[in-house]
C-alpha cells in the first residue's frame with residue numbers, strides 16, 4: 001500500500017483551508033504541539049505541515065495564477081529517512097507513510113536538508129522535527145465513520161481539490177485520476193519518487209469578450225436600472 | 232544555507248585534529264627528519280585528541296534536542312552522520328593506545344604501537360571522508376553534491392594539521408625543513424582543490440529549475456505569494472544568501488589568509504616559532520572563512536518554491 005494525496009491544481013482556489021485544518025488536527029495529533037512563535041506579535045511564524053504558495057504561469061494575456069499546496073510527498077525513495085542518524089525518521093512498510101518518532105529525534109535538521117520539498121520543519125520549542133503524518137491517527141481511527149477516515153486537509157477542502165488513496169492500487173480512484181489527467185510528480189529528476197501527484201491545469205477555451213452582439217431588450221432595461229440605482 | 236557557527240567550528244577543529252593525528256603517525260612511522268622527540272609526539276597527539284573532542288562537543292550545540300544525541304550512532308548502515316560519529320568514537324581507543332605506548336616506550340610492544348597508530352590513522356581518514364559525505368550525499372544541494380567536497384575536507388584537514396604539527400615540532404631540536412616542505416606540499420594540493428571547487432560551483436550546472444519543481448514546464452513561472460506573513464523555518468534555514476561581491480571578497484580572504492600568507496611566512500620566516508604560529512593562526516582564520524562560505528553559497532532546491540528560477 002502506498003497512501004498519498006492527489007492535488008488538482010485546476011481546482012485549488014488557494015483559500016488555505018487545508019493548511020488551517022491540518023494545523024488544527026495535528027496540533028493535538030501524534031506530533032503535537034505545533035508551536036507558534038509570536039502569534040500576535042510583529043513577526044508571526046510557526047510550524048505548519050502544509051503550505052500554499054501562488055505562482056503566475058505564462059505571459060500576459062495567456063498567464064494564469066496557480067495555487068500550489070505542498071506537504072510531505074511520502075516519497076518512495078525518501079532521503080530524509082536514509083540520512084537520519086538516530087532512526088527517528090522512518091517510512092512505514094505497510095502503507096508508505098513517513099513519520100518522525102518524537103522520542104528519538106535529536107533535532108539535527110539533517111532530514112530537512114535532504115528533503116527537496118520543504119516538508120519538514122523544526123519545532124524550536126520541542127527541539128524536534130515535525131512533518132505531515134497524512135493524519136495517520138485519523139485515517140485508521142475505528143471510532144469515526146468510514147467516510148471521514150481521511151486526512152483533515154482532504155475533508156476540509158471546499159473546492160474538492162484534494163484526493164486521498166492508495167497509489168499502489170491501479171484501480172483506486174486516485175490512480176485512475178492520475179492516469180486520466182496526466183498527474184505528475186515534482187522534481188522527478190532527483191529520483192525521490194514522491195507518492196503525491198499533482199493534476200495539471202486543464203486547457204480552457206478562452207471566454208470571448210468581443211463581438212458579443214447587440215444588447216437585447218432585457219439588457220437595456222437592466223442597464224437603465226443600473227444607472228438609476230446608485231450603490 | 233544558514234551558516235551555523237557550531238558546525239563551522241566543529242569541521243575546522245576536528246578536521247585539523249584528524250589531519251594532525253594522521254600526519255603525526257606517518258612522520259613517526261617514516262621518521263621524518265629523524266622523527267620527533269617523544270614529548271613532542273605526545274603534545275601533538277594530545278592536541279589532536281583535544282581538537283577532535285572540541286569539535287564533537289561543538290557539534291552538540293547545533294542540536295535542538297541534545298538529550299537524544301546518543302541515538303546518533305543508530306543508523307550506521309544508511310546515514311553518513313551516523314557513520315561519522317561511530318568512526319570518530321572508534322578512533323579514540325586506537326589513538327590512545329598508540330599515544331600511551333609512545334609514552335611508555337616498551338620495545339616489545341612496538342608492533343602493537345604502530346598497528347594501533349595505523350588503525351587510528353585509517354579511522355581518522357574515514358571519519359574525515361564521512362564528514363565530507365554528510366554534505367556530499369545531498370542531492371538537494373548542487374554545490375555540495377560532488378566528490379570535490381569530501382576531497383576538500385580531507386586535504387584542508389591535513390593542511391591545517393600539518394601546520395599544527397610544524398608548530399609543535401618548532402619547539403624542539405629537530406630540523407624543520409622536512410616539516411615545512413610537508414606543509415607546503417599539502418598547501419598546494421589543498422589550495423588547488425579548493426580553487427577547482429570554486430570554479431566548479433561558479434558554473435550554472437544542470438539541476439532542478441522552478442519549472443521542474445512546479446511541473447509548469449511550458450511557460451515562465453513567477454512566484455506571486457509565499458503564503459506566509461513572516462519567515463518560516465524554511466526561509467531561516469535555507470533562505471540565507473550571500474551577496475556575490477561579498478563572496479568574492481571572502482574567497483580572496485580564504486586564499487590570502489589560508490594559503491598565500493602561510494606560504495610566504497614559512498618560506499621567508501623559516502624556523503622561527505613565532506612565524507610558524509602566525510602561519511597557523513592565519514591559515515585557521517582562512518579555513519573558518521572557507522567553511523562559512525561553504526554554507527553561505529550552498530543553495531537548497533527549496534528556494535525554487537520561494538521564487539528562485541534555478542539553484
Ligand code: SF4
Pocket residue numbers: 071072073074075078079080081098114115116117118119120131192194
Ligand atoms: S517529501 Fe520530504 S519529508 Fe516527505 S518523504 Fe519526501 S523527502 Fe521525506
Ligand code: SF4
Pocket residue numbers: 083084085086087088089100104105106107108109110111112128129
Ligand atoms: S532532525 Fe531528527 S528526524 Fe531529522 S535527521 Fe535529525 S534526528 Fe533524524
